[in-house]
Amino acid sequence: MKQFFLTLLGVFAGLMLFFVVVPFILITVAISSASSSKPATPRNAVLELDLREGLTDQTSANPFAAFGGSGLSVVQVVDVLAQAGDDSSVKALLIRLPEAGMTPAAADEVRQAVRRFRATGKPVIAHSQGFLPVGAVISSYMVGASASELWMQNTSSFQATGFSTEEIFLGRAFDRYGLQPQFEQRYEFKNAVNGYTESDFTPAHREAMTAWMTSIYDGAVANAAQDRKTTPAALRTALEAGPYSAEQALGAKLIDKIGQVEEAEAEALRRAGKGSEIISFGDYASAQGSRDGSGKSAIAIIGGEGAIMTGTGGGADPFGGGSSIQSDDLAEAIYDAIEDKDVKAIVLRVSSPGGSPDASEQILAAVRAAKAAGKPVVVSMGAYAASGGYWISSEASYIVAQPSTLTGSIGVFGGKFVMAEALGRFGVDLRGLSVGGDYADAFSPAEPFSADQRAAFSQSIDRTYDQFIARVSAGRRLPEGRVREIARGRVWTGAQAKALGLVDELGGLHEAIGAARRLAKIPDDESVRFKRFPEPKSPWEALSSVFGVQSEAARALVMLGGIMADPEVQAVTQRVQADRMRREGAVVLADRPLG
Missing domain, CATH: 3.90.226.10 (2-enoyl-CoA Hydratase; Chain A, domain 1)
Incomplete structure (x- = not known):
């Protein structure tokens, strides 16, 4: 009987969603579309x-x-x-x-x-x-x-x-409560884990952050001085007074x-x-609407924003703005642009602090395929293109970054938290069981790494770091030794990265499109079209991405009303990305000091 009423309630919620919520959304979209077709200016x-x-x-x-x-x-x-x-x-x-x-x-x-x-x-x-x-x-x-x-x-x-930023360090608190962070990082400038292991800035951490903050501050003052028709020195004096x-x-x-x-x-x-x-x-x-341009030749505009993860975003919340780069989706968009005969070049807009090395490599493979097909790929870097964000950019035909873009962070980190002692202080006992080889329970939070496990894990971190170095060396045509000197996990601004040879030009999407035209040998006096990949979804496609295939749509509609309102589901979805990326073992993720 209880199950009957639960089912009845689910059907009622689904009917309400189907006959009230969905039509309201579609009517809103239709009205918006209709109004946008009228002269509104x-x-x-x-x-x-x-x-x-x-x-x-x-x-x-x-x-x-x-x-x-x-x-x-x-x-x-x-x-x-x-x-x-x-x-x-x-x-x-x-x-x-x-x-x-x-x-x-x-x-x-x-x-x-x-x-x-x-x-x-x-x-x-x-x-x-x-x-x-x-x-x-x-x-x-x-x-x-x-x-x-x-x-x-x-x-x-x-x-x-001036310009300031803050970091929270949990090292002393973790020591106090028996929570043991065990991480490997390559190398001293890979500061993403310092908040867990330290109580203050390490010398390397302080050096890197001070350097990029100074670069951003100096650049902003110089730009403002130019626009205010004064000198950087005079403006700086006035500001700081x-x-x-x-x-x-x-x-x-x-x-x-x-x-x-x-x-x-x-x-x-x-x-x-x-x-x-x-x-x-x-x-x-x-x-x-968006500028589509005209002309026979087309330039593909492909974007990715957020942490880089394996998989597809097909099951994501249809009402969300999207905050991650799914490797299947971004790689597919690049391959679609490769297959489009009208597309002569690709502009890949990247704004990411990094993520999974495997997901990054999948996207980079698509970039290589585009170049092999004779279609140059120009990366336009947004707020961040660091760590995995630089991995996917490293072998592009040309890289454009803003002076204040945070990029580089060519490094790797990974590890785990050992929680048995911390939980034990509250009367909670954490015990583990495993079968198979010695490495089977390497990432168990119940026990620290054994010496053999730590050595094996360290080797995997070294392997990923070496792969990262090799890709940057090949893509930027720099000797591996030189890449190792400027890498070590250090974050650089776009202005600093250009001086180091990690980017080609300072600017934004406008400059990246200009570079794509040049590399594709499209004459300056010839009009071009812009084609965006993936193509924007229709309202029904957006709903279908959640509801699944048509035969499952009715069932999903019945369930969706209860699921979307469940606060536990909402909380879980916010933790999924972080938990999943911790399980990767070794990730190429930069710290995000600007939030």
Whole structure:
């Protein structure tokens, strides 16, 4: 009887989902599609770009991603600002700046897009409600400095006096409670595990972080100084003498005007001309769609963002924005581009701190296949292309990175936590059993590595490290000895990596497309099309990716209503990636100091 009522409840939930929720979603999508086909841009428009909610690197191909909170992406901002620059209806741009820091590489790319927009002769007004000392606030100021005018609210504080970041070290706490981390890392700069094993920065950790932070800070100050028409030394002196009130910042020539956002909007509308209106960036982007271009030759645009894992994302949450690179999916997208006769070159956008070496190698094999097919592959690096993110980039035909991209981290780590003693202090006994060889229980949390197990595991870490070095050496045409010197797990900024020969050019997606044209020998005066792989999913395809084959759809609909609302399921899905990657034994994952 209990099972009968549970089944009845499940059927009711499924019917509600099928007849209420799904139609609502599809009607919403249909209305959105219909409205986007109508002219939505007024004759005189001020485009408003709000950066306060943050940016992902890439736009999800999932039509329901917006329901999961996915907002604007860096790639979308670059694309839409290029369209707005060419659109005679768009007369001006208004930017709402975040109070805290921005991801430095994202700020680099947004600044470049703003400068290209200004080059069309259209004004840009940026408005800030303060610059707070949180994260890379100097990057937020750099974006504001790229505007024609930088405004700040009268009550706001200007506290962009430098750049800081923090690390949490659990070494002493683990010692206190008997939790034993056992890790191998190659080498001293591979700092991803230091938070578990140390109580402070090691000399190597401190050296590497100070170096890349200084590179980002110096670059942002230099860019802002260029846009503010002053010298880097003068701007640095003014910044570091803060913090300031809005009036003091104006007196120090760090901003141009003081006013409420409504006043900045009024000024932008005045600049745009009589009868002008403000249009949100999202609405304008929906109306315009992506730039597809025209012409016989095509350049494929393929993106991957997040940790690199084996498998496919076919069963992922249909309402999520996607936060991982599934090796089957990304490799398949590259092979699809190879088979497309119109595609002459591939631009691979990578924003990843790394992940599984096996997944990374699967993607790199597809990159090799593209090159063997005569289709050059240009990597455009986003916020991160480190460790496994650099592995998949290493043999590309050409690599473009932002000056503030965090890349390199050519190294490996792996290990386990021994928890038996810690659990024993709470009256919990952890015991293990195994059959087979001595290595069968090597990763058991019940016991430390034996000497033989540690030696075998160390050899596997060395093997993966040697493979990584070999790929970088072949791809970058550098002697292995030189790669070992500059590797050792160290994170570099794009600017540093270019000097070391790890990247070819500083810039973003715009520069990467230009490089792809050159390598494919497409004449400058010839139009090209952009083809995106994988192709964006339709609403039904997105739902089918969860529901499975059609014969299983009804059953999935019945179950989905209860499953999606289950807080335990939601919590488990958040832990799956981390747990799975720990089980890999050896991963090529960089620390993510900018979060």
